[in-house]
Amino acid sequence: MARAGANRSGLIIRTARVYSGLFMLAFVTAHLLNLSLGVFSGDAMNKAKPFLTGIWSNPVMGSLLLTALVVHFLIGLWAIYRRPTLRTNPQDLVQLLSGICVVPLLATHVVGVMSLKLNGIPFDYAIALKFFWVDRPEIGLLQVILLSVVWIHGCAGLITWLRSKSDMRNVLGWLYPLAVAVPVMALTGYAEVGRQVLIEVQSQAAPSGYYETEPAASTSIPQPARTEPIRLPYEQVKRITNGIIWWSIALAALTLIAREVRVRVQSSQVVVIRRGNAPALASTSQLSVLDSFRAHHQPHASLCEGRGRCGTCAVRVTGFEYPLPEPTALEIKTLRRIGATEDMRLACQLTPAGGHLSVEPVYPADFTFEESEHAHPIPPPDMKQAQT
Numbered sequence: 215m216a217r218a219g220a221n222r223s224g225l226i227i228r229t230a231r232v233y234s235g236l237f238m239l240a241f242v243t244a245h246l247l248n249l250s251l252g253v254f255s256g257d258a259m260n261k262a263k264p265f266l267t268g269i270w271s272n273p274v275m276g277s278l279l280l281t282a283l284v285v286h287f288l289i290g291l292w293a294i295y296r297r298p299t300l301r302t303n304p305q306d307l308v309q310l311l312s313g314i315c316v317v318p319l320l321a322t323h324v325v326g327v328m329s330l331k332l333n334g335i336p337f338d339y340a341i342a343l344k345f346f347w348v349d350r351p352e353i354g355l356l357q358v359i360l361l362s363v364v365w366i367h368g369c370a371g372l373i374t375w376l377r378s379k380s381d382m383r384n385v386l387g388w389l390y391p392l393a394v395a396v397p398v399m400a401l402t403g404y405a406e407v408g409r410q411v412l413i414e415v416q417s418q419a420a421p422s423g424y425y426e427t428e429p430a431a432s433t434s435i436p437q438p439a440r441t442e443p444i445r446l447p448y449e450q451v452k453r454i455t456n457g458i459i460w461w462s463i464a465l466a467a468l469t470l471i472a473r474e475v476r477v478r479v480q481s482s483q484v485v486v487i488r489r490g491n492a493p494a495l496a497s498t499s500q501l502s503v504l505d506s507f508r509a510h511h512q513p514h515a516s517l518c519e520g521r522g523r524c525g526t527c528a529v530r531v532t533g534f535e536y537p538l539p540e541p542t543a544l545e546i547k548t549l550r551r552i553g554a555t556e557d558m559r560l561a562c563q564l565t566p567a568g569g570h571l572s573v574e575p576v577y578p579a580d581f582t583f584e585e586s587e588h589a590h591p592i593p594p595p596d597m598k599q600a601q602t
């Protein structure tokens with residue numbers, strides 16, 4: 215009963231993580247595409263705004279976005295807390311670190327735009343670009359860093375998610391070039407339109423502090439008609455975003471400390487794992503078989519980075535000393551999907567309680583679905599469950 219509850223909550227958490235991430239990635243993609251139009255002109259950016267960035271600015275989408283941000287961040291922290299080890303491969307590490315940075319960085323953007331709305335200040339690119347390029351270039355730079363980090367995190371997550379699905383291997387072929395092209399186009403558009411802004415400001419000797427001045431006429435970036443100077447609630451935005459940034463950092467630090475305490479307090483048994491003909495490696499009952507391989511730098515296929523979805527970490531258990539824990543619903547589902555036999559388990563989900571364990575990898579360490587027509591494991595030479 216308790217196990218069924220844990221399985222259900224695990225499924226809910228995984229689903230919430232995937233869909234909140236996809237939602238935010240859609241938001242960032244729309245922004246990047248809108249920015250990329252700066253290559254043509256600021257006018258083109260403003261014309262496309264209602265269809266790309268504008269759709270996110272209504273209260274419903276704004277609330278959903280904030281919810282997705284908070285949910286994704288909290289689930290990410292929970293996953294860090296649950297991690298048996300922080301030692302991992304470079305891609306997973308990049309995703310982990312960029313995930314911690316996403317909320318503090320995205321907060322400045324979301325709070326800034328929401329603050330404009332709440333103060334009745336219309337958002338348009340003429341305002342934003344002058345602010346980012348003339349008045350507060352350091353915040354403009356922060357936006358560039360923000361986009362890069364969020365994009366890297368989103369693409370790493372999306373690629374890991376898709377890689378775990380054998381029927382998505384065709385999608386990955388065009389996703390890789392897009393993952394590079396979209397931010398490059400966006401940064402080019404941002405730089406080009408920024409160059410125009412600087413030329414216009416210099417040619418008109420416009421004073422800085424755009425928000426306190428009458429906007430000058432522009433040839434490439436249409437200026438909204440205003441009679442009153444715009445006063446940006448800059449200090450208010452700064453105060454709120456600073457608070458979010460410090461709270462995010464504090465939560466991330468607390469999570470790491472709590473994880474460290476949990477790992478130290480939890481009792482553990484020695485586990486000795488023999489993998490094929492490789493020398494036996496010493497591990498503990500706190501680590502999954504996959505984490506034990508990683509801790510000993512033994513390459514092992516794991517396309518979904520240990521999330522129990524791809525099945526490529528499957529091992530054939532050829533011997534064990536202590537009874538093995540029962541597979542979770544997620545593990546059973548994935549094993550069924552890949553057509554695994556009775557003697558197979560997922561290395562990322564199997565955490566032995568102690569003693570000796572012998573396994574054989576089912577897939578080669580560099581396995582990818584792109585290289586395989588079928589996502590089925592190599593046919594086992596011996597279908598019987600081995601036991602020592």
Ligand code: FES
Nearest residue numbers: 520522525527562
């Ligand atoms: S790494 Fe994907 S299921 Fe284990």
